[in-house]
Amino acid sequence: MNLGNNLDILTITFYGSAILLILIGLYAALVKRSLIKIVIGLSIIDSGVHLLLVSIGYLQGGTAPIFSPAVIDKNPVMVDPVPQALVLTAIVIGFAVTAVALALVIRLYRHHKTVNIDEIKNLKW
Amino acid sequence: MVGTPVQLIAIPLLAAFLMPLLGKAWKELVRITPGVVLVYLLYLSVNLLSYTIDNGRIVEMIAGWSPPWGINLVFSPFSGFLATLMLFMGLIVWIYSYRFKKIEDYDDYEPTIKYYLLLMMLITASVGIVLTGDIFNLFVFIEILGITAYGLTAFYRGRDGAEAAFKYLFIGSFSSVLLLLAIMIIYSQLGTLNMADIAQKAGELKPVYKISALVLFLVALGIEAEMFPLNGWAPDAYSQAPAPVGAAFAGVVVKAGLYTIIRLIYTLFDVGGTYEYLIVMGMVTMVIAEFAAISQNRLKRMLAYSSIGQMGLVLVAFGIGKEEGVFAALFLMFNHAIIKGLLFLSGSYLVYHSKDKYLSELNGIGKIMPLTSFLFALAAFAIVGFPPFAGFWSKLAVLTAAADSGMLLIVGLILSVSVIEVVYYLRVVNRIYFVKRETDVEIQKPTPQAMLSMLVLGAIIIAVGFYPDVITGILHKASAALLDKTTYINEVLSQTIN
């Protein structure tokens, strides 16, 4: 599937939505008082960064970097596989960090019976 | 040569994957394995270091692709020295935590295995950060370090540990996002992830990218290295984590963070003004942290702030630049690892059963626990820089370096901050020896192996104090290796596929 050559609109859509995702996530992580909301914010930031990274690797008219039998003889232009490999790693790492964060939230709930940071003494700053 | 640098990473990973199975065979193996691995790695690392000092860097390719195509590990006198130091501290921490009461105090065997696994990986991740020559690989190792550090901080089942760990994780997530953005900017412009290649091509970068990447990197790594506004996690994490882990944070983790900052500034980007920036940030970090330390009434928080202050001093020394500044900074890092390690290790036995670890609970403990108190006092004297202990020489080196560069203001500031340091450390020593004991908190005798690890550190402090030459030779080589950027680039990039 080819995205066409409306590069300006595509730039604004992909970069714009990625940057806005980062900002929305940042807002949630910094302003919200619920620990779960904060973790949601962090994972939204991660999503934005991943979108940004994949967009950077895109090449106009490129195909997916897979030499399937259909394309191998045509010597096609391919998008950059490196950012994709990096994002693959980053997604898995992000999941691991989210899992640990949520485990900590459950632990904090056990002790405090709340996930609101205003009521958890040491988390205020 | 006995082995290659990649074994420093591969063997602990092998052991980590094996440990759950070993535990099924014989439970004691879980406690012993990390120690055996660390001993072997230390042996390997010392051998490699002595080889490197004579013959120059070892650049190891991974997966058979020469730099800049593949990932590579660089074992230079500089990175090798730090890796050896980290492995040594790791071994000491392992000896200390072997059958450490508070870790073993479970009716179940599960947490023990997790503790040793996480501790071993904490050391390995730090070694990986120091050795790697690739920025994305650096990111992966920083994430490994992060996960282990969160797990270890929340290890005790009290509530404060989880709070400290969440705080750490929150700040750490921002750090990883910023790192990823910086890597992205560099890759989009230079099309490479290899450090030497980036250093070579950095001149082609437009200033906006260069500066933004550098700023993103500095903020992200400043979190690990406890730079000033980003160190909110440190005092909590230090005081809530199990005692040996606190020592590992001070001796190993912070070093890894500092290393990356230094590597970035000295090798990757030569943006004007970063050295001055380092000096300013270092000074600010140092002054604020030392003032925070003097107002603490809990032992571990005081030690944590003092540790941040020392890191500030190291940044100042690196900011002075030149051979002397780098030498002084490395010497400080070495001393800080050993001495702060001893302070954490011995201090935690002094306030073992106390709940809040107030300083007032140290009163008169010198008569009850003479040897531990003596070691604590020894470390306290060493860290404030009294002759003839190890700390004296490093502080002297910083002051000489600053004075030689004509930065008299800095000399004055360092000296006055040192006075604060002297005040609060002597206050503690005074409490230990000359104030009458009032609390009835129970006393815990150190286990023999904990005593052994503390004595080794104490012996090193005294030995380096009387014969600083044993360490300065290596340090000079290491600082020369760091400053020689061109050889670094050439040696890494001249590797070919064999």
Added chain:
Amino acid sequence: MSILLVSIIIMAILLLGAAIYAVIQKDLLYAVIATSIISLILSIMFYLLQAPDVALTEAAIGVALTTIIFVITIRNTERYEDKKHVKVGNKIIKK
């Protein structure tokens, strides 16, 4: 403008809408569902950006696993962000 382009823009708007919804929604369960919608749209976007591997990963990890661990956490802690809702017995009452 091709249909593809229009649908990409619509997807971007949905993506941001879901993100804003996830942030302002007080019911954390709905917020989590919104984050899984973000992941779903992202994975389509990755596919359009010629990154099928990343799309698969995001679909498997972002949509399925991340959502489920959030849901488990909410089940183990509390469902509402503010104090206006309290759980009495098995019912949730608005104050």
Added chain:
Amino acid sequence: MKKVIVLLLLAVVGYYLVDVFSQISFGENRYEGQNVRDFYLDKSKNDLQVSNSVTAIVVNFRGFDTLGEVTVLFLAATALGSILYRRREDAHGGVVLFSASRIVRAGSHLLFAPILLLGAYVFIHGHLSPGGGFQGGTIIATGFLLMLLAYHDYKVSHGVLSWVESLAGLTFVFAGLGGLILGKTFLENFLPVGTINYLFSGGIIPIIYIAVGFKVGAELTGVLYTLLNEKEYKKQ
């Protein structure tokens, strides 16, 4: 007040990001001459005979990252267990996300095997088509998740999980050390590479990716199992 500061911060960050990224052209070829992208594409097609070049990068060129990545998951599972650890006497009743009806149970049972098969297919063909160890492993974990949700008392044997996890991890490290032992470098391919687009191609790449698939599947199942078995706290 705090919101104002945060909004200001967001404005600064947003302006900065837009400023930097608006200068990075979207969809254009940015590199001239020799560069990593072309090198990887070329080598993955001609030297390694791997069809999916992302797999080639993840497992071979940057295989060290992947080793680190599996370690991150492994440690996350470990840390999770340590964080949520509770003494047996404090434990009390499991969490029921929702009570599954008979139809759901029958459906889950029916779907379980095909999902596992799909996961295995995805990671076995990681070097030929999109997907691979991480995706396949996650799919397998989803299959177990289905069973865990449908049957509250569904037990995943911890012993089996840790055996699978450890053996898969050891396979990865030994596949890496194999190169070192044979006088090459760590993680270097030491098997014949075969022909591109055949199942037996790519040397050690499919072996490593299959190991990663098993490891990720076992680890994620372990994470889900630990979280699902988090006991509700004793009500005072």
